[in-house]
Every structure is written in C-alpha cells, then in structure tokens.
Amino acid sequence: MFKKKLYGSKIAPACSYCKYGAQAADRKMIYCRSRGVVSPYYSCRRFQYDPLMRVPRRRELPQLDPKDFVLD
Helix, strand or coil: CCCCCECECCCCCCHHHECCEEECCCCCCEEECCCEEECCCCCCCCCCECHHHCCCCCCCCCCCCHHHHCCC
C-alpha cells in the first residue's frame, strides 16, 4: 500500500536535484530556470524534487576471496 521513498522521506532541498535545475557550462554550478546560475546547494521556493536528477552514492564492494566460490 505505502511505497518506501527512494532516498528517504526527509530530503534537504538543493538545486542539484531539482526539477527546474540543469547542469551549467561551468559543471560546478546549476542553471535554474527561475533564478539563473546558482550553487548546487541553493534552493528557492520553486523547488520540486526529481529523483532522476539525484546521483546515488557509490558503495564499495567487500573484498572477496577465491575460497568464497568453492563448493565443498
């Protein structure tokens, strides 16, 4: 019935994953349709979360041993 949110229920607003934000030519800044070029951590009243803009954190895989793949 209730779906678990993709990144949790408490998402801090930021222009880097806003519906109205896009990557600027600088690659360190975000182009906002309403505010112009802003910081990626900036947010305005028009913020709308877009999960497809979010870049997930990279997780490190555990070190595996060849013994882990042997069937005895």
